[in-house]
Amino acid sequence: MYFDFEKLDSILSEHKPTPGSLIGILEDIQEEFRFLPEEALVLISSRIGVPASRVFSVATFYNAFSLIPKGRHVVSVCLGTACHVRGAGDILAHLRKQMNVDSSGTTSDLQFTIEDVRCLGCCSIAPVLKVDDEVYGHTNPDKARDILEGYKKQEAGEA
Amino acid sequence: MRIRSLEDLIAAKNRGLATLYPHKAKIMVGMASCGIASGSRAVMKALQDEVRRIGFDASISPIGCIGSCYKEPLVDVIRPGQPRLTYANVTPAAAVDIAESLASGRLRKEGLFTRIEEDENLVDGTRVRISSGKAAVSTGEGSASSGQGTAGNPSRRDTGASDSSGQRMASEPSDGSRGTGAGRSSEARTPAEFADIPLFGEVPFFKQQKRIVLRNCGVINPDSIDEYIARGGYFALHKALKELSPEKVIEEVKASGLRGRGGAGFPTGVKWQLTRNATGDVKYIICNADEGDPGAYMDRSVLEGDPHSVLEGMTIGAFAVGAQEGYIYVRAEYPLAIEKLQLAIRQAEECGLLGEDVLGSGFNFRVSLSKGAGAFVCGEETALMAAIEGRVGEPRPRPPFPAQSGLWGKPTNINNVETWANVPVILARGGNWYAQIGTEKSKGTKVFSLVGKLNNSGLIEVPMGISLRDIVYSIGGGITDGGKFKAVQTGGPSGGFIPESLIDLPVDYERLTEAGAIMGSGGMVVMDDKVCMVDMARFFLTFTAAESCGKCAPCRIGTYVMNETLARICEGQGREGDIEFLEKLAHTVKALSLCGLGQTAPNPVLTTIRYFRHEYETHIRDKRCPAKVCKRKFTPEEIARLKEEAAQKREALKGSEAPGSGEQPSPLKSAGKKQSGAQTRTDKKDARKRKD
Numbered sequence: 001m002y003f004d005f006e007k008l009d010s011i012l013s014e015h016k017p018t019p020g021s022l023i024g025i026l027e028d029i030q031e032e033f034r035f036l037p038e039e040a041l042v043l044i045s046s047r048i049g050v051p052a053s054r055v056f057s058v059a060t061f062y063n064a065f066s067l068i069p070k071g072r073h074v075v076s077v078c079l080g081t082a083c084h085v086r087g088a089g090d091i092l093a094h095l096r097k098q099m100n101v102d103s104s105g106t107t108s109d110l111q112f113t114i115e116d117v118r119c120l121g122c123c124s125i126a127p128v129l130k131v132d133d134e135v136y137g138h139t140n141p142d143k144a145r146d147i148l149e150g151y152k153k154q155e156a157g158e159a
Numbered sequence: 160m161r162i163r164s165l166e167d168l169i170a171a172k173n174r175g176l177a178t179l180y181p182h183k184a185k186i187m188v189g190m191a192s193c194g195i196a197s198g199s200r201a202v203m204k205a206l207q208d209e210v211r212r213i214g215f216d217a218s219i220s221p222i223g224c225i226g227s228c229y230k231e232p233l234v235d236v237i238r239p240g241q242p243r244l245t246y247a248n249v250t251p252a253a254a255v256d257i258a259e260s261l262a263s264g265r266l267r268k269e270g271l272f273t274r275i276e277e278d279e280n281l282v283d284g285t286r287v288r289i290s291s292g293k294a295a296v297s298t299g300e301g302s303a304s305s306g307q308g309t310a311g312n313p314s315r316r317d318t319g320a321s322d323s324s325g326q327r328m329a330s331e332p333s334d335g336s337r338g339t340g341a342g343r344s345s346e347a348r349t350p351a352e353f354a355d356i357p358l359f360g361e362v363p364f365f366k367q368q369k370r371i372v373l374r375n376c377g378v379i380n381p382d383s384i385d386e387y388i389a390r391g392g393y394f395a396l397h398k399a400l401k402e403l404s405p406e407k408v409i410e411e412v413k414a415s416g417l418r419g420r421g422g423a424g425f426p427t428g429v430k431w432q433l434t435r436n437a438t439g440d441v442k443y444i445i446c447n448a449d450e451g452d453p454g455a456y457m458d459r460s461v462l463e464g465d466p467h468s469v470l471e472g473m474t475i476g477a478f479a480v481g482a483q484e485g486y487i488y489v490r491a492e493y494p495l496a497i498e499k500l501q502l503a504i505r506q507a508e509e510c511g512l513l514g515e516d517v518l519g520s521g522f523n524f525r526v527s528l529s530k531g532a533g534a535f536v537c538g539e540e541t542a543l544m545a546a547i548e549g550r551v552g553e554p555r556p557r558p559p560f561p562a563q564s565g566l567w568g569k570p571t572n573i574n575n576v577e578t579w580a581n582v583p584v585i586l587a588r589g590g591n592w593y594a595q596i597g598t599e600k601s602k603g604t605k606v607f608s609l610v611g612k613l614n615n616s617g618l619i620e621v622p623m624g625i626s627l628r629d630i631v632y633s634i635g636g637g638i639t640d641g642g643k644f645k646a647v648q649t650g651g652p653s654g655g656f657i658p659e660s661l662i663d664l665p666v667d668y669e670r671l672t673e674a675g676a677i678m679g680s681g682g683m684v685v686m687d688d689k690v691c692m693v694d695m696a697r698f699f700l701t702f703t704a705a706e707s708c709g710k711c712a713p714c715r716i717g718t719y720v721m722n723e724t725l726a727r728i729c730e731g732q733g734r735e736g737d738i739e740f741l742e743k744l745a746h747t748v749k750a751l752s753l754c755g756l757g758q759t760a761p762n763p764v765l766t767t768i769r770y771f772r773h774e775y776e777t778h779i780r781d782k783r784c785p786a787k788v789c790k791r792k793f794t795p796e797e798i799a800r801l802k803e804e805a806a807q808k809r810e811a812l813k814g815s816e817a818p819g820s821g822e823q824p825s826p827l828k829s830a831g832k833k834q835s836g837a838q839t840r841t842d843k844k845d846a847r848k849r850k851d
Binding site: 019020021022023024026027050054057058061062063064065079080081082083084085086117118119120121122123124125126128133135136137 | 192193195196197228229231450451452453454455456459460491492493494529530531532533534535546547548549550551552608610611612616617618648651682684686690698699702706708
């Protein structure tokens with residue numbers, strides 16, 4: 001898969017080349033490329049002196065990392081206790097169905113990835129969902145759909 | 160500019176006071192995550208635009224969350240010489256009106272929620288009258304029993320020369336809201352039109368609160384280190400570094416009776432002592448801000464609203480145990496908290512309150528931020544340290560405890576955000592002052608995120624020992640839509656459910672553990688009768704099964720099997736014996752798991768069985784969910800049988816015989832063959848029930 005080696009290089013140069021930087025590097029790469037390209041993992045391994053097996057085990061252990069590309073907008077539906085009690089499960093099910101996502105939760109045009117998250121810490125305005133870094137409170141299936149439609153329109157406008 | 164002496168600190172304090180209580184109108188907007196999600200950014204923008212448009216000279220400042228999240232977005236205004244007024248549920252249009260009315264001098268009354276006459280400075284125990292900006296005159300009512308105080312909203316304007324050192328302790332003890340109310344006689348300048356707006360300490364949501372950890376949340380601008388200092392911040396650090404020895408600091412913390420607020424409740428002073436006694440030149444301090452429990456968000460609120468309180472606590476801790484380096488491990492799901500922390504660390508370093516030569520004392524302490532990557536198990540201390548080291552976040556057996564061998568094999572002291580935020584106040588007021596609050600074994604206060612099916616949800620800080628009833632009904636305002644209280648869940652996936660019969664239970668570490676739940680990090684989710692307890696147990700086990708790191712078999716397999724069994728029960732495929740099986744498995748997982756995640760994961764199952772066994776039985780025997788939450792799933796055999804039954808019924812109706820008097824049909828033949836005896840028996844019972 002194609003990716004920008006220069007960007008990768010600049011990310012790597014921002015971190016100390018020590019094993020302790022591994023998670024920080026992976027976080028930055030995930031944010032930049034929206035996934036962890038395999039080639040990048042191998043490169044990191046040699047750069048910071050950590051076996052590739054360990055880089056892969058870290059990359060597959062934490063929820064924040066993905067080996068396949070995520071959508072341009074990551075929609076996190078909170079399934080924390082307060083949200084669950086107030087019907088968050090329905091919102092997630094509706095969005096998945098409406099957006100027609102695949103098993104990894106991503107739409108075919110890579111616009112959205114819909115995933116669940118355990119607690120965004122906004123329990124008092126449950127149920128909540130987060131699109132990228134924006135949190136929306138007191139949602140329901142219809143409101144959630146409208147929010148995503150808004151992002152769609154915004155992107156169509158920019159195009 | 161660097162702060163090296165008490166004089167420098169006082170100068171910073173005065174700068175902070177000047178912005179905290181300016182000589183002009185001030186508008187504050189609650190800009191924590193929950194406020195922003197409720198729309199406070201638009202409110203902020205509307206206010207700024209309007210103030211600029213009408214050319215009104217007012218200062219606008221963001222503040223953290225004061226806790227009443229159900230009233231967000233919140234806007235506070237102070238006019239010189241008048242009390243602080245809080246507007247609730249403010250829309251951008253209302254914000255424009257508020258700005259206009261503030262400029263015109265005729266304040267909008269609509270949407271006013273509460274009024275604050277006095278601020279209390281918890282660090283030196285004095286009060287300030289907001290309307291005059293001067294230290295409040297003691298009404299004579301206050302006694303030294305500050306532990307009895309309630310929703311003290313700490314702050315004061317330091318004008319008296321005698322206490323400008325910031326060192327005077329408790330000379331004018333606060334008396335919580337009662338003091339606030341008693342001072343009404345001197346409210347010469349409080350307009351009569353606002354006299355009917357309830358005082359902060361009279362609002363039911365705040366009345367029984369005692370805000371120590373949340374002392375600055377919703378009061379100061381979290382981006383201003385001066386405002387933190389103005390409220391007594393970093394004076395405790397100054398005291399520790401310049402007046403006390405590390406041993407004396409540990410003594411004070413021990414005397415306070417403070418116990419770990421992350422949930423396990425280990426005495427903080429003892430932990431510090433262990434790390435101090437450990438041999439080694441290099442030691443570490445860690446702040447656990449990996450607040451993973453669903454339903455808990457007090458750490459987020461403290462980090463967003465008052466990040467310096469945590470930094471100050473950590474620096475005092477580092478001095479006590481002899482560490483020179485510290486880490487804050489914070490969840491990536493909290494972007495705003497990370498932003499505020501980064502800013503706070505930078506400010507503290509610039510002021511010489513962190514880094515080399517702290518406060519000119521020769522003591523060095525650096526703090527770095529370590530961002531989590533989304534793994535619940537990293538809230539466990541050994542897993543957290545593995546994550547900081549850049550490895551897979553798997554726990555390891557203890558001993559050795561972190562105090563002996565922690566981060567990179569060095570002695571490490573790890574405490575939770577809320578624990579650290581308590582430390583400066585304990586140091587300033589003394590351990591004995593803190594120990595007056597709370598119960599015999601659980602001292603001080605605890606912050607809870609009170610959420611779920613409640614009228615007033617938000618963040619509360621209450622003295623230990625308060626009853627659940629007071630929390631749910633007095634503070635929480637009862638159940639939404641007139642529903643019926645069923646249970647309260649404490650401690651998240653590690654905790655349990657407490658039923659209505661135990662609602663008068665005093666909340667402290669021991670009593671909650673006796674009830675099968677735990678204090679946990681402080682999530683408190685209230686449930687009404689529309690919630691199914693089996694479904695809730697399943698909810699938590701789905702979570703722990705997914706978040707189990709997989710290192711030890713009891714947790715990896717145990718949580719998976721418990722979750723599977725619960726799913727089967729929820730779907731109407733439960734069997735006789737399932738409850739007993741769950742209980743046995745739960746005890747096994749509890750006893751044999753490696754870390755806290757597995758050792759506590761069965762608690763939701765055990766407490767729901769203990770208090771709501773009948774719900775399990777209804778699911779298993781009658782194949783139905785009393786709360787109508789669980790969706791019945793049918794096996795192909797059952798579907799075939801039901802079809803057959805329906806066909807027979809139709810036949811019976813067609814014929815002359817009355818329905819129901821026909822001979823017992825045998826629709827179970829096909830199902831019975833493939834299923835166990837127990838299943839067949841319940842199916843027969845079920846079939847009979849259906850007939851009835």
